[in-house]
Every structure is written in structure tokens, then in C-alpha cells.
Amino acid sequence: MKFRRLRLTGFKSFVEPATLEIEEGLTGVVGPNGCGKSNLLEAMRWTMGESSPKSLRGGGMEDVIFAGTGRRASRDIAEVVLVLDNADRRAPAPFNDSAEIEVSRRIERGLGSLYRINGRDVRQKDVQLLFADAATGAHSPALVSQGRVGAIVNARPQDRRQLLEEAAGISGLHVRRREAEQR
Numbered sequence: 536m537k538f539r540r541l542r543l544t545g546f547k548s549f550v551e552p553a554t555l556e557i558e559e560g561l562t563g564v565v566g567p568n569g570c571g572k573s574n575l576l577e578a579m580r581w582t583m584g585e586s587s588p589k590s591l592r593g594g595g596m597e598d599v600i601f602a603g604t605g606r607r608a609s610r611d612i613a614e615v616v617l618v619l620d621n622a623d624r625r626a627p628a629p630f631n632d633s634a635e636i637e638v639s640r641r642i643e644r645g646l647g648s649l650y651r652i653n654g655r656d657v658r659q660k661d662v663q664l665l666f667a668d669a670a671t672g673a674h675s676p677a678l679v680s681q682g683r684v685g686a687i688v689n690a691r692p693q694d695r696r697q698l699l700e701e702a703a704g705i706s707g708l709h710v711r712r713r714e715a716e717q718r
């Protein structure tokens with residue numbers, strides 16, 4: 536599974552619909568301070584099920600919605616679509632039957648978040664599991680944000696273990712076991 540495309544509408548500074556094609560190999564995003572480079576990465580993490588507003592540099596979840604500027608009115612909806620290449624069909628069932636997987640998250644003021652995979656409504660947990668099995672996701676070691684390296688060095692052993700489990704792609708198994716035990 537690979538990231539193929541990111542589409543944002545009303546997410547943070549991306550008020551107008553914007554698309555980022557993620558080609559094979561290394562992708563670099565360049566631009567002046569404050570132009571929205573970090574917002575792009577946050578859009579990916581948000582769509583993959585990030586549920587902590589603080590780690591998205593906000594006070595509440597609705598802070599990801601375009602808040603308006605002196606010249607532009609605020610929006611009430613933010614939506615991000617993350618398109619994954621699944622040509623190798625390695626995504627977990629039941630999503631492994633299509634060559635591309637479209638994961639979307641949408642938030643509306645006062646109404647909360649809604650997740651979809653390939654157009655079907657799913658739970659946040661389903662999205663998190665999809666990425667956990669692929670050893671990526673909102674908390675995965677594949678995403679290194681500012682200050683993260685220091686945090687890993689100073690982490691408690693059990694937190695570091697969790698990180699290794701995510702890197703190994705087995706954290707989804709723990710979630711499923713916990714779910715099964717609750718039934």
C-alpha cells in the first residue's frame with residue numbers, strides 16, 4: 536500500500552480544494568514559513584484517525600476547519616481524501632479487492648467526524664486498523680514530526696515497545712484482541 540494522492544477542502548489553511556499527487560520515490564514540499572507544509576502532514580494524520588486535537592496543534596477538533604482570515608469567511612466543513620495505491624492487493628480484507636482505496640474524513644461544525652472507505656461509512660477504528668496493519672497510521676513511526684526524535688529517546692520502555700509494535704505492523708492485532716475480549 537502506498538500513498539497516491541491527498542485532496543483537501545476547508546482543512547486548516549487549504550480553504551479551496553487542493554490536490555497533492557504523491558509520485559513514486561521521494562516527495563518534497565517547499566515553501567515559505569506558514570504556507571501550509573505541516574498542515575499537509577497533519578491532514579494525512581487526521582484522515583488516518585488522529586483523535587488528539589493537541590497533536591494537530593489545535594485546542595479542539597473543529598480547529599482543523601478553515602477559521603477564516605481578514606478577507607475570507609470561515610467554513611463549516613473540512614474534508615480530506617487520502618487515496619492509497621493497493622495494486623499489490625496487500626490491504627487487509629475487505630478492502631483488498633480494489634487497486635485504489637479512498638479513505639476520507641469529514642468534519643462539520645457541531646456534528647463531528649465521519650469516515651468513509653471507498654464511499655462506505657466506517658468507524659474510526661476501521662480506518663485505524665486499515666493503517667495499523669500496513670504499519671503506518673496517525674501514530675506510526677513512519678511519521679516523524681518535530682520533537683519526535685527526542686521524545687523517542689526519552690520514552691518509557693513500554694511506550695517504546697508500542698512504537699516497535701507499530702513499526703512491525705502488529706498493533707492492529709492487539710486492537711482486534713481487545714475487541715474480541717469485550718464481546
Ligand code: ATP
Binds near residue numbers: 548566574598599
Ligand atoms: P513552517 O515552515 O514555519 O514550518 P509551514 O509551511 O509548515 O510553516 P503550517 O504550520 O503548515 O506552515 O501552516 C500554518 C498556517 O496555517 C498559518 O498561517 C495558520 O494561520 C494557518 N492555519 C492553521 N489552522 C488554520 C485554520 N483552522 N484556518 C485557517 N488557517 C489556519
Ligand code: MG
Binds near residue numbers: 572573574
Ligand atoms: Mg512546518
